[in-house]
Amino acid sequence: MKRIALLVGLGLLAGCNSGNDTLGAVAPNFKVESLNRPGVDASIEQFKGKVILLDYWATWCGPCKQFMPYVQAFHEKYAEKGLEVMAISNEDRKLVQGFRNQRPELTFPIYLDEFNLAQSAFGVESYPTAVLINREGKVVFFERGIDSTSPARLDALIQKELG
Numbered sequence: 001m002k003r004i005a006l007l008v009g010l011g012l013l014a015g016c017n018s019g020n021d022t023l024g025a026v027a028p029n030f031k032v033e034s035l036n037r038p039g040v041d042a043s044i045e046q047f048k049g050k051v052i053l054l055d056y057w058a059t060w061c062g063p064c065k066q067f068m069p070y071v072q073a074f075h076e077k078y079a080e081k082g083l084e085v086m087a088i089s090n091e092d093r094k095l096v097q098g099f100r101n102q103r104p105e106l107t108f109p110i111y112l113d114e115f116n117l118a119q120s121a122f123g124v125e126s127y128p129t130a131v132l133i134n135r136e137g138k139v140v141f142f143e144r145g146i147d148s149t150s151p152a153r154l155d156a157l158i159q160k161e162l163g
Helices: 002-013 062-081 093-101 117-121 150-162
Strands: 031-034 041-043 051-056 083-089 110-112 129-133 139-144
Touching: 031 117, 051 062, 051 117, 051 150, 062 083, 062 150, 093 110, 129 150, 139 150
Parallel strands: 051 083, 083 110
Antiparallel strands: 031 041, 031 110, 051 129, 129 139
């Protein structure tokens, strides 16, 4: 566990890294479980034809908590226009549910990645990691770590992809 925390910490210290090799590629499919509906899976394939924002995060991650209000704003602003938010944590259900219960203002969907399949699919190495997938299923935004310009750049890209 310490090794994982150290690796994640080093990834955050590395700053904002783009997954340039991922951009333009077809998004891999994976299954995650809904936090609010145990036993109900969701997948990239299920949201085909929508713009999908993947937000990989952890309850202990300070930058993740700073990014969440932006994820919420995107959800509120664009859900009816075809944006699907998938906030994905690989932590224990009780821990994530407790975190969610303390933040009732966060209404975007949260999913659990118990077996790290979603994280592995995109090579998530640090938190937060944001991925935007267009209606054709291609990755158009991939960023490890979030800087002060990330929300504005992501907002502009979401608008563009939604048409």
